[in-house]
Amino acid sequence: MQYAGALEKRLLGKTEVSALYTEYRIPYTFRAMEPSFNPTIIEDKWQKKWEEARIYEADLKKAKNPFYALVMFPYPSGDKLHVGHWYNFAPADSYARFMRMHGKDVMAPMGFDAFGLPAENYAIKSGIHPDTSTRSNVQTMVKQLRRMGCMYDWSKMVNTSTPEYYRWTQWLFLQMYERTLAYKKEAPVNFCPSCQTVLANEQAQDGKCERCGTEVIQKNLSQWFWKITDYAERLLNGLEDLDWPEKTKIMQRNWIGKSEGAEITFDIVGHDERITVFTTRPDTLFGATYMVLAPEHPLVEKITPKSHWGAVHAYREGVKKKTELERTDLAKVKTGEPTGAFAVNPATGEEIPIWIADYVLSTYGTGAIMAVPAHDERDFAFAKKFNLPIKEVVAGGNVEEAAFCDEGPAVNSEFLNGLKTSDAKKRMIAWLEDAGKGRERTTYRLRDWLVSRQRYWGAPIPIVYDPEGKPHPVPEKHLPWLLPDDVEFKPTGKSPLMESKEFIRRTEKIFGKGWTPEFDTMDTFVCSSFYYLRYLAGGDEKRIVDPTIERKWMPVSMYIGGPEHACMHLIYARFVMMALKDFGFVSHEEPFKKLVHQGLITHKGAKMSKSKGNVVSPDSFVDRYGSDVFRMYLMFMGPFTDGGDWNDLGIKGIDRFVRRLYALCTESVNKKVDQQKVIATVHRTVKKVTRDIGEMHFNTAISALMELLNLLEEEGGVSKESAKTMVLLLAPLAPHLSEELWEVLGGKGFVIEQHWPLFEEALTKESMVVLAIQVNGKVRGEIEVEANAAKDDVLAKAKEHPNVHKFLEGMVIKKEIYVPCKLVSIVV
């Protein structure tokens, strides 16, 4: 015990010694001068025992009561496990353990989302092959993850960058291709000049690259898409029954962006072609005083007369140069150019000018609009700027001053006049259908998923082209369609796979001279859209998943991960699951029945980042306090879904709690019979911890255990029975320590295999309770009464209280309220 002091003096004198301990990995025990408790030793011991007994390996076939506990699998970065991983995984593990103690057959797998840009960028810098760095990162992370002591079933591990895995990514592509859900199309797409690749819409939100923040530009490229839009309605309706955060559902709903309205066709003066528009306000057709085409609209070239072509062409070129961000900047002044062509308003028969303007998007609706400046803010601003007529067709506003976008009675609209907006819409649609000039229509903002990437480190798209350039699927027997090795990693905007001689030779050898492979790889979100099925596959080479096991284990019982995937991974995975169900490979439509997002851990009030220098490294804290204490502190900081700000000192509170608990269970367990107060508190604690962990309120569950410990210490000891109950309650939160204490207390088997303790409601209540006595809403005293005392007795006793009596003297009592076990309120 003096050893520590002597060592300290010898090495350092009085200066900061904690750094020294961390550096030399001297067990914390010496500092704490409690040689019996050493988290490092205890945690090693139990991790080995769990592994030897293989108690976390789930038997997927035999399990009777399956509980699929899933966390979003990590990217194996060279930066190793960070606090964010811990904050996601550790509470998820506590919840899974809690379910196991409730008799569930829990399966908690872990794997790696291993394809992607960072490994490739690292390869560009270092020359190390992404496969080499990825494998080494995976190894390191597995070690760190094991040290967390979570109940992962490592026998089910997946790594998306291995051929065994990506053959299924490619297989999925082929399934989509076969059913025409995968198609190639030339379209304006988001391109990140820094990553040198195209991006899906979901990855270019705000006009910036999701990965590097660079402003994306628009390019016309021929790319592979998956037809997620076919599933828009199902993706929307399916949300109804999911046990997900409401916020996430709203985000997905907005992202899908359903809107109902009509499609209206306008004739063009002097041309056979017509312009079709989509509008949610067909009732305002009489007010359409001009039309606007998106600059990229294919009709622009056909209808623009020579006299206007120069200006129109110049405008289009100008728009092309703008980034997505510039183009969608709301603050900017509207621009546009008349095409010189005219259309006919089908309702009024009037000729109205056709403009082009970049406030109309080519990618939404039909890429063309009818402009109703009186009743649409954007059209109003445009009309004001270019002096176009504004015609009121809905009463209720002052359309000279501002657009009136609310509903109201129709005016200046012949057969619609007087109708309220909803009726006018219906009437107009009926009229358009009769006249053959339009129909009811629903549109979605969701766009097809662009899955091509011009990058190396991904699953190759299993397509080859014949000498005429026609695409053909790579037959399934050639899967995995291997990612070639002989490439440079420098991004050029062209796919790195183009450099591979082996890749081209292989293609010609199998398919014939002049055949070429598809050089693009797939978006990594494809890999992660079905990984939850591969965990269940157990390395099955024949099928993506065994249908019997899928039927039994899907959907995922509890899925935990960050909220940033609301409109990416979480929408893609739903789409893929629905598609696989339609193809007949799975039985469920939705992959994730219940979803919870963990909050964000900040440090010194800011998001952790290397550039800010505020990154908290879990390793040094785990070295010092142990994994149990580290994870419990993360859970104690605040509500799981809120996250919190990391505080180096806060963890000491948990460390003290754990040491005191250890001391109690090893030194102060006695034969004495628990007093009623202790019994009631134990039962209340069981009740509270059960509810709190069930609701993922880990912070209050831990504080309840602290309160119990405080009481037991005051009592000077604990019965073995109560100690055991307490250790069982602790088991999901501190898995190693609780195993150790369970053993110390003579418990049989692993603590995690015990049943969760039960409580009796009747025993949670004590016979005597303290009541507050209020006079006119202010607390004037307290009395102790029997919990089931009669109202009259309590009131009489309350009035005897000297201080209460003082406030009642000379007053007339108006009202007396008695809330059993809570308070007495007297109004005078």
Place this chain on the structure above:
RNA sequence: GCCGGAGUGGCGGAAUUGGUAGACGCGCACGACUCAAAAUCGUGUGCCGCAAGGCGUUGAGGGUUCGAUUCCCUCCUCCGGCACCA
């Protein structure tokens, strides 16, 4: 602009259906142990008061109620998401 969520001590946070606001923890102060420090333990920690007790209080203002952090209205601030979607 639209859609969500949140504002409670020095700090993180807690408060079943409206029922003693500030549990639990951190920090801080004083005390015990020590030559000393760390660790540990004890006491205190909204304000006034030696105390009994009194007063105040959950972003601001108003309302309902015996009683409001909780319900209703107005406003302010912060955070997250979407944003020329016709």
